[in-house]
Amino acid sequence: MSEGKVCMCEKKNDCEEKQSVADPDTRYPDGTVKLRNPHIELMDQDILYHIALGSESHDLVEMFGDVKFVCMGGTPNRMKNFAHFIMEEIGYKLPTGTDLMDISQYSYRYSMYKVGPVIAVSHGMGVPSIGILLHEMIKLMYHAKAQDPVFIRIGTCGGLGLEPGTVVISDQAVDGLGNYSYSVPILGEVVKRPAKLDKKIVRELKALSSVDDPYETVVGTTMCAEDFYEGQGRIDGAFCDYTEVDKQNYLEKLVKQGVKNIEMEATPFAALTHHAGIKAAIVCVTLLNRLKGDQVAAPKEVINEYQERPQKLVARYIKKYLQTKGRLCSLDGHGSMAVKSPRRFKLVQQESQTFE
């Protein structure tokens, strides 16, 4: 197995057999990301406009070359919290007197934090917003020469027949018309890309849920809606031209098809990462049981605690990966990491401060 590949095999030599062969269209032999776009390498510079970075204005290899995990979720606040949480979890130490900074703050669009090999970035709401971010994050990984990065969405959703607060690991994504793909009009024609997630990561994440967790963690199909209200069959939007019975019939039909939860980014997330040859997973927490209602009525503190649940699972996954590899950071003997390259972190801070 080449350096940097995600593997959690108990026996190291098992890896060769278990890893699928990388697609030469999306990977260089050393595991760095290859773009399916011949134009990019011919450009003098590539401005990643919505994340306030650029291939000429920033040393992207120095800043992001060590990235292994790109974690994304809807809100800047959640991703900032996740950055602090993962810093604690992996024992990452910031240089004295510094704090985590929003690398993309001057884009005024998305917020991005970096903690050693982990990026935490917000993607906003809905398909177009996450689509734009995915294009730029995939290009960022390419420019940075990051090796085999894994993308993980940490989200919230409505559950179908699940207790509120249940964690759902998506094994596939389906759109509101029943397509297991992401459809996007390109040059006047609809292009469909399969919305596939990495099955092995699904199993590994599920294995990391614990019987001691005071909530359930399940695996299932995630429906990606184009809208929060009518697009998810709610009757509490500004408009509604169907009955409560129509709605219940629709949701029951989804349940029969194996849909466990509904959110708004799964198909582009699964499809664009798959098209880029990037392994990806989606872990969401249900805020309500849609079979019982539409309004998100849980108190803020309860919702905040729910939102921590996918973060905990993903943190276990990242920690297990880092412990298995023991390569990016050196273990200090207590399961936590000593920072190998604070300089790289400092650079990220300085560059983001000077970009406007």
Ligand SMILES: O=P(O)(O)O[C@H]1O[C@H](CO)[C@@H](O)[C@H]1O
């Ligand atoms: O909690 P996040 O990850 O933002 O995702 C979910 O919440 C938003 C709707 O409230 C949608 O973007 C949906 O996908």
Ligand SMILES: O=c1cc[nH]c(=O)[nH]1
């Ligand atoms: O019901 C819900 C809850 C969160 N996010 C959604 O998209 N739907």
